[in-house]
Amino acid sequence: MVEIKNPEQIAKMRAAGLVVAAIHEATRKAAVPGASTKDLDEVAAKVIADHGAKPNFLGYGGFPGNICTSVNDVVVHGIPDRETVLKDGDIISIDAGAIIEGWHGDAAFTAFVGSGHAPELLELSRVTEESMWAGVAAFRNGNRLVDISKAIESYIRRQPRPATGKYGIVEDYGGHGIGSEMHMDPHLLNYVSRKRGRGIKLVPGVCLAIEPMVSLGTPLTHVLEDNWTVKTDDGSWSSHWEHSIALTEQGPLVLTAVDGGKAKLAEYGVTAAPDPLG
Structure with missing residues (x-):
């Protein structure tokens, strides 16, 4: 069953989404050489507390962090710790979430640590x-x-191939519904699968987390012994981006973007829905 939200519920999700945007801003600044991934987790915890929100990652299925910190060849679900210290030239995916009055926000971005990154890494992100x-x-x-799946895959396939030969669209993980829980139906693939068919019809009140994960090599991954950390099978580095979006009568509203997605959607000829919080 797909949860359909009313405007009041979407407004609460927007509030949670703005907390996530604040987490992103703070952790992006903190992702510098010499910082540990635990340092970033503590920055996120403070932002969440300062906004009167709750973390939705901490304790989820036993996950021990407020955010996921996935460095280099870690695709998703990296656990923050003191031992993982960021170095100049690293890339890191920071996946963050927050809850406001029972409603969830979830988004991720890829950050560049220091300087001197190879052009193929900049292009990957x-x-x-x-x-x-x-x-x-x-x-x-x-x-x-x-x-949505077709649009994501088609964009990636149209790009010039990297020096490594190909982009790998990660197969075992994708987007999802979001609302009164962080992960809900439907599951959203980042590529087209004939086995899945066309999926649900998109109507006002549907909310999704759209999150492609792409590597500089294989689309195949494996989970480490901690039962969380997901790495590429060939050790290729990967990028992860995500936003939570609500579909309204007026169109899409990007809940976790500061401007509601207005600027980027305009590039695609799409008008973002009005922000319910003004």
């Missing part, structure tokens, strides 16, 4: 982020879930 926005632009009334 750009391609991943832009594929997410292509998916957001396809989140329209009357479309089907598969239209």
